[in-house]
Amino acid sequence: MKYIDEFxxxxxxxxxxARIHRNSTQKITLMEFxxxxxxxxxxxxxxxxxxxxITMLSGPGCPVCVTANSDLDKTIALAHLPNxxxxxxxxxxxxxxxxxxLAEVKAEGSDIRIVYSVQDALDIARDNPDKSVxxxxxxxxxxxxxxAASVLEAERERITNYYILPLNKLCPPIxxxxxxxxxxxxxxxxxxxxxSAIIGSYPYNFIPKDFSVACVISGFEPLDILLSIDMLxxxxxxxxxxxxxxxxxxxxxxxNREAIRLLGEVFExxxxxxxxxxxxxxxxxxxxxxxxxxxxxxNFNIKTRPxxxxxxxxxxxxxxxxxxxxxxxxxxxxxxxxxxxxxxxVSSEGSCATYYQYGNGDxx
Amino acid sequence: MCLAIPALVKSIDGYQAEVEIGxxxxxxxxxxxxxxxxxxxxxxxxxxxxxxxAVEEAExxxxxxxxxxxxx
Numbered sequence: 159m160k161y162i163d164e165f166x167x168x169x170x171x172x173x174x175x176a177r178i179h180r181n182s183t184q185k186i187t188l189m190e191f192x193x194x195x196x197x198x199x200x201x202x203x204x205x206x207x208x209x210x211x212i213t214m215l216s217g218p219g220c221p222v223c224v225t226a227n228s229d230l231d232k233t234i235a236l237a238h239l240p241n242x243x244x245x246x247x248x249x250x251x252x253x254x255x256x257x258x259x260l261a262e263v264k265a266e267g268s269d270i271r272i273v274y275s276v277q278d279a280l281d282i283a284r285d286n287p288d289k290s291v292x293x294x295x296x297x298x299x300x301x302x303x304x305x306a307a308s309v310l311e312a313e314r315e316r317i318t319n320y321y322i323l324p325l326n327k328l329c330p331p332i333x334x335x336x337x338x339x340x341x342x343x344x345x346x347x348x349x350x351x352x353x354s355a356i357i358g359s360y361p362y363n364f365i366p367k368d369f370s371v372a373c374v375i376s377g378f379e380p381l382d383i384l385l386s387i388d389m390l391x392x393x394x395x396x397x398x399x400x401x402x403x404x405x406x407x408x409x410x411x412x413x414n415r416e417a418i419r420l421l422g423e424v425f426e427x428x429x430x431x432x433x434x435x436x437x438x439x440x441x442x443x444x445x446x447x448x449x450x451x452x453x454x455x456x457n458f459n460i461k462t463r464p465x466x467x468x469x470x471x472x473x474x475x476x477x478x479x480x481x482x483x484x485x486x487x488x489x490x491x492x493x494x495x496x497x498x499x500x501x502x503x504v505s506s507e508g509s510c511a512t513y514y515q516y517g518n519g520d521x522x
Numbered sequence: 523m524c525l526a527i528p529a530l531v532k533s534i535d536g537y538q539a540e541v542e543i544g545x546x547x548x549x550x551x552x553x554x555x556x557x558x559x560x561x562x563x564x565x566x567x568x569x570x571x572x573x574x575x576a577v578e579e580a581e582x583x584x585x586x587x588x589x590x591x592x593x594x
Contacts, residue, residue, distance in 0.1 A: 159544045161528035161563060161575060164584055173591030180594075194524045247568070275569025277551055300524045304570045307553040352524040355565060355573040378525075381587055388590065406579035408526075408565055414573055417554045 165379030174384040185211040192350035193220035193507025200516035202380040215479040222505040228465040230255035237268040244270040245279035246294040256466040283320040300352040302326040303417035306424035321454040330361040331441035346372035346390035358413025366399035377405035434474025473500035483513040526567035
């Protein structure tokens with residue numbers, strides 16, 4: 159497949175790995191902030207290929223995993239409203255909130271539909287004018303512009319039964335919050351490729367400037383990731399930290415201007431609660447004043463009980479990179495993909511699900 | 523959640539495009555990439571094209587990878 163196969167060339171990978179081994183002289187820690195990178199790194203066995211003195215950690219890059227239980231509980235409360243159809247991306251479907259999950263509520267009779275695209279949610283709204291169709295807005299900057307586009311489409315067509323629960327979050331603010339926390343000594347950041355396709359490279363400038371941390375925006379194929387690690391290593395070894403784009407076929411420095419314009423038209427940023435980290439200012443997206451009528455919380459009374467955290471679950475510290483899944487007493491014991499306790503095991507991009515499927519990745 | 527796949531634009535009708543991925547046809551919304559043309563490759567994410575793939579940059583990256591690997 160074009161633009162995939164070429165970036166999986168095993169001979170080029172072997173050479174790049176040899177180069178990384180030769181150039182790596184110090185103990186360093188690299189962190190990726192995208193669930194897609196977490197999966198790619200494990201799936202392609204990248205960790206096993208790297209020299210022992212490079213530690214790879216996963217940050218809070220899985221949008222489902224970082225969603226607080228209180229927000230998950232809201233989605234379930236919405237599912238109990240009469241005459242509503244809840245539309246959601248598939249990875250949210252089985253995630254346990256404090257008391258239930260969308261999958262359980264669907265089994266009890268609520269109309270909950272998994273959609274591949276927010277366009278499908280809008281189609282459902284068109285096809286069911288007598289129902290309130292609510293789209294659960296999960297994701298980072300990659301997905302948020304698509305939700306903005308759907309709101310503008312609803313506005314153009316005067317679709318009055320379409321609502322959003324806006325739970326989208328922003329990457330650069332959480333990176334800043336984690337670097338400020340300073341719990342781990344991060345030498346370099348593998349920045350998310352498709353978030354960056356939207357926002358460009360400028361929002362990451364604070365990473366080398368304020369924290370002297372290397373930053374490379376990476377694609378998702380094995381050669382993309384190895385190239386990014388090579389570029390990070392080069393920055394770290396020469397002491398010249400900056401923001402570089404390794405994923406040049408997918409990311410322009412100025413990002414996608416039209417997508418950024420649509421985001422600005424529909425959303426404004428506000429504080430958001432991140433699992434394991436807490437409230438982070440300007441890290442979430444809310445519908446702005448002009449499009450408030452699409453915000454489900456403005457139109458419906460959502461009642462939830464106090465949020466509970468599952469006992470023994472350490473998803474929070476895993477999301478900060480302070481712990482890894484094998485550190486969790488529940489991992490592979492009480493918490494498995496079939497019977498997940500926390501979101502990191504449920505989401506296909508969660509650290510725990512990835513470790514479970516691909517092994518610890520330390521076998522060399 | 524940030525999965526996006528390279529897809530070839532086969533036809534365009536307003537904001538909607540028909541794209542092809544590995545022989546399979548599906549639709550793509552071009553509202554985020556109004557500049558996309560038939561014959562372009564786009565990154566497809568949840569039914570929307572989020573960027574047009576810069577072909578010359580893809581070639582340049584492959585050239586760089588070959589160059590970096592030369593000594594090994």
